[in-house]
Amino acid sequence: MEHSQPCKSKPASAKKLRIAIDGPAGAGKSTVARKVAGILGYTYLDTGAMYRALAVLALDRNMPLDDPQTLGEMASSVHIDMCEDNGLFRVWVDGQEVTHRLRTLETDRAVKLISMAQPVRRILVDIQREIANRGGVVMEGRDITSVVMPDAEVKVFLTADVAERARRRWDELRKKGVTISFDEVLSEMEARDAKDLERDWGKLVKVDGAVMIDSSQMNVDEVCRAIIGLCEAKPTCSTS
Numbered sequence: 541m542e543h544s545q546p547c548k549s550k551p552a553s554a555k556k557l558r559i560a561i562d563g564p565a566g567a568g569k570s571t572v573a574r575k576v577a578g579i580l581g582y583t584y585l586d587t588g589a590m591y592r593a594l595a596v597l598a599l600d601r602n603m604p605l606d607d608p609q610t611l612g613e614m615a616s617s618v619h620i621d622m623c624e625d626n627g628l629f630r631v632w633v634d635g636q637e638v639t640h641r642l643r644t645l646e647t648d649r650a651v652k653l654i655s656m657a658q659p660v661r662r663i664l665v666d667i668q669r670e671i672a673n674r675g676g677v678v679m680e681g682r683d684i685t686s687v688v689m690p691d692a693e694v695k696v697f698l699t700a701d702v703a704e705r706a707r708r709r710w711d712e713l714r715k716k717g718v719t720i721s722f723d724e725v726l727s728e729m730e731a732r733d734a735k736d737l738e739r740d741w742g743k744l745v746k747v748d749g750a751v752m753i754d755s756s757q758m759n760v761d762e763v764c765r766a767i768i769g770l771c772e773a774k775p776t777c778s779t780s
């Protein structure tokens with residue numbers, strides 16, 4: 541995969557923080573990370589969207605989802621562009637926009653397998669590290685605090701009860717007009733949690749030094765305030 545970067549580049553500043561947020565699906569990472577990045581004027585990177593973009597491509601090309609080598613070759617031969625655009629994280633693969641296909645049930649199922657392919661992870665982690673090195677970034681995913689930027693100034697493990705996370709996902713799907721039962725969404729969520737934990741490489745863990753935030757009973761603004769509070773507690777770093 542060729543070099544990839546968000547559309548709008550932010551002014552470089554040596555003192556800008558790197559904020560790494562990990563957590564299970566549905567904990568609110570994307571909403572919170574995007575908002576914190578907006579408040580601080582930082583770059584926002586949704587690493588799950590990168591895995592999802594490759595899942596869309598693999599489905600389009602009828603690739604074997606259980607063949608890590610072939611998936612890695614596919615990942616190394618495409619160019620991904622990403623851009624935060626007024627609350628929407630847009631993604632293009634080889635110039636073709638896939639944004640509206642990133643969160644379908646079909647993509648949900650395929651991405652579980654894609655994200656287990658070590659050659660794919662290696663390629664995406666390299667790109668993510670390159671973006672992280674510029675500083676002034678809020679990056680969220682599963683292995684950001686553990687693999688991509690373990691030396692980030694602010695590390696957060698954002699979680700919530702599985703039933704609450706499933707309820708949020710169910711609301712999201714129903715708003716899109718998808719007919720699905722809550723129990724089905726809950727069991728998909730539990731299966732996704734299991735997949736995030738069972739990978740040998742890049743599995744979801746709470747690392748030492750990451751601050752745990754449980755968003756089950758918190759709204760988005762409360763979680764953002766908690767994260768910005770962690771940034772402000774870093775005396776040597778500027779948040780503006």
Ligand code: DC
Pocket residue numbers: 565566587588589591592651652655680681682683684732736742
């Ligand atoms: O956060 P999300 O649901 O959009 O992530 C999509 C999938 O990609 C999910 O199966 C977890 C995986 N993922 C990962 O393995 N590592 C990351 N850094 C981000 C996402």
